Amino acid sequence: MILFGDYHTHTKYSRNHHGKSTIEENVRVAVEKGLKEIGITEHGFNHVFFGVRRRNIKKMRAEIERLQKIYPIKIYLGIEANLISSEGDIDLTEEEQKWFDYVVMGYHTFGLPKSAKEYFNFFRPNSKAYKKNKYTKEIIEANTMAYIKAIRKNRINIISHLGSKMKVDPVKIAKECLKSGTMIELNARRLCFTENEIQDMVKLGTTFILDSDAHIASNVGECNRGINCVVKNNIPQSQVANLDKLPKFVWRKYE
Numbered sequence: 001m002i003l004f005g006d007y008h009t010h011t012k013y014s015r016n017h018h019g020k021s022t023i024e025e026n027v028r029v030a031v032e033k034g035l036k037e038i039g040i041t042e043h044g045f046n047h048v049f050f051g052v053r054r055r056n057i058k059k060m061r062a063e064i065e066r067l068q069k070i071y072p073i074k075i076y077l078g079i080e081a082n083l084i085s086s087e088g089d090i091d092l093t094e095e096e097q098k099w100f101d102y103v104v105m106g107y108h109t110f111g112l113p114k115s116a117k118e119y120f121n122f123f124r125p126n127s128k129a130y131k132k133n134k135y136t137k138e139i140i141e142a143n144t145m146a147y148i149k150a151i152r153k154n155r156i157n158i159i160s161h162l163g164s165k166m167k168v169d170p171v172k173i174a175k176e177c178l179k180s181g182t183m184i185e186l187n188a189r190r191l192c193f194t195e196n197e198i199q200d201m202v203k204l205g206t207t208f209i210l211d212s213d214a215h216i217a218s219n220v221g222e223c224n225r226g227i228n229c230v231v232k233n234n235i236p237q238s239q240v241a242n243l244d245k246l247p248k249f250v251w252r253k254y255e
């Protein structure tokens with residue numbers, strides 16, 4: 001069982017020293033660890049503290065093109081976009097989605113909501129529910145629908161740390177992911193599925209992807225938590241996009 005790539009890593013381009021290393025440092029570690037591919041995915045524009053600046057995307061692309069000539073590894077430029085509304089909006093326009101080789105999307109408490117209404121009706125109830133660990137059925141349903149709408153509307157290739165800070169029905173979301181070609185991440189820092197949920201997703205034919213979510217170069221390629229989850233739950237290797245093979249980033253619009 002060999003990990004071929006790591007598709008969720010942060011660098012200094014996530015603001016406020018959130019990512020500790022440079023793109024080159026992440027790439028170098030990935031090469032040392034024998035990976036064939038690495039993705040750089042900073043926090044999306046609406047992240048209040050850590051979001052990458054729009055103006056830096058061109059710089060990042062140029063840096064990746066430079067490194068691509070030096071290092072024997074495929075380097076992708078992705079982004080970790082934020083879910084910013086209950087209607088499935090994310091902090092990337094359709095045009096901006098084209099700037100990236102693929103899009104990772106997740107919910108972050110400090111992703112700026114699309115509007116004040118979304119703050120009061122969606123973000124705030126979720127923060128309260130999370131703090132008290134008391135989710136009503138309505139909130140879980142609304143959260144699940146927000147993700148489903150997001151993958152219908154946007155080119156989302158990977159959903160990051162699903163269930164972290166926002167409780168959802170991951171199996172319902174996984175069903176939709178099959179239609180769009182979206183992968184569900186087994187994140188090394190935040191893995192929030194129950195064994196039953198994993199089993200149900202496996203039965204559906206979900207495609208998982210292992211990611212480190214590294215915020216420092218030394219953690220690139222460290223996906224042990226996800227690998228343990230694969231082994232423990234007998235997830236067929238064929239359903240893990242970056243084990244013994246390379247993932248394909250496809251996303252299709254569906255109704």
Ligand SMILES: [Zn+2]
Pocket residue numbers: 080106108160161
């Ligand atoms: Zn994240």
Ligand SMILES: [Zn+2]
Pocket residue numbers: 008010080160213
């Ligand atoms: Zn991340």
